[in-house]
Amino acid sequence: MSEHDAAPGAAAQQVRAFLERRREQIAQRWADAPLFRTVFTVSRDEAVEASKAVADALAAVAASGRLEDITAAGYGTVREQLGRTAAARARTGCSPARIADEVAALRAPAAELLRAEFPDPAAPRAQECLLALALLMGTLRLVVMETALSTGEDLIERQRQQLLEATTPVIKLWDGIIAVPLIGTLDSARSQVVMENLLDAVVAERARYAILDITGVPTVDSLVAQHLMKTVAAARLMGAECVVSGIRPAIAQTIVHLGIDLGAIVTRARLSDALVYALRRLDVEISGPVPAVAGRP
Structure with a gap:
């Protein structure tokens, strides 16, 4: 191995020794940096401990000499912390860009x-060590950016799922x-x-009738109709009969065309009509005016 090849490795080992030796001082300075200070707002000691964990992980990466390798083993701990x-x-x-900048700010202290x-x-030796530290911190920034982007995608997916569940009560x-009032476009996701929530509710409520109200669905095409029929079939397998309500004249014409x-x-024009149908099938006595539904029991 030439002296030129050995120099970076030697610098990495010096950086490792430096991180281990000055671990406490580094952690104390990092604890006041925005990245840690804005998260660990209750206890500064927690910020110091988190900073120590990062310093230890970076020392492990420096020991391996793989300063620019984001897959280096030591970065696993960094990803977690x-x-x-x-x-x-x-x-x-x-x-994510701001988080990456806050990570980059850890380099200066x-x-x-x-x-x-x-x-x-x-x-020259000091400059080599500073360069090795810069490489180490630069790779750390990439690792955190990757983690932050992944975390952001996971958060968006969770929020999307929660929104789907919230719009299909x-x-x-x-x-x-039971009833499921549908509002907006009914896509595959x-x-x-809708199907999962409906089947869970059929079991939980021991429902014999489930009303799918599509009053708030702007259009019904072959795909939407297919989804409805699958949901009806799944509910039937669970022992519940589905009634589709809210079929407006325009939607009825579209379905025919x-x-x-x-x-x-079983279909009904309004949710109230569907409820009356289900109540009658359960032999519930209804008093007062009842919407007339021609040709239906």
Whole structure:
């Protein structure tokens, strides 16, 4: 191995020794940096301990000599520690780019302590060590950016799922009768959520009738009709009969023009009509005016 090849490795080992030796001082300075200070607001000791964990992980990476390898073993700990920190910052609205800048800001306090290790900071050996530290911190920034982006994607997916569930509530109308008021476009992903929520409610409420109200669905095409029929079939397998309500004249015409056969499904124009149908099937006595539904029991 030539002297040129050995130099970076030697510098990495010096950086490792520096991180281990000055671990406490580095952690104390990092604890006051925005990345840690804004997350560990209750106890500064927690910020110091988190900073020590990152310093230890970086020392492990430096020991391996793989300063620019984001897959180096030591970065696993960094991903775990700073991943939680980045996630906390992301939840406050902090962008991945800003989080990366806050990670980059950790370099200056460490570099200042490293320069103090050398009588002449401008000497070649000092410059090699500072360069090795810069490479290490630069790779750390990439690792955290990758983690922050992944965390952001996971958060968006969770929020999307929660939004889907929130827009497809299952309502108990009567003992044995539940309803799902649908509003907006019924795509494949949302249809799956509707089916899962409906089947869970059928079991939980021991429902014999489930009303799918599509009053708020702007259009019904062959795909939407297919989703509805699958949901009706799944509910039937669970022992519940589905009633589709909210079929407006325009939607009825569309269904006829598309040649969609809903003959096996009980339909009603309004949610109240569907509820009356289900109540009568349960032999519930209804007093007062009842909406007339021609040709239906």
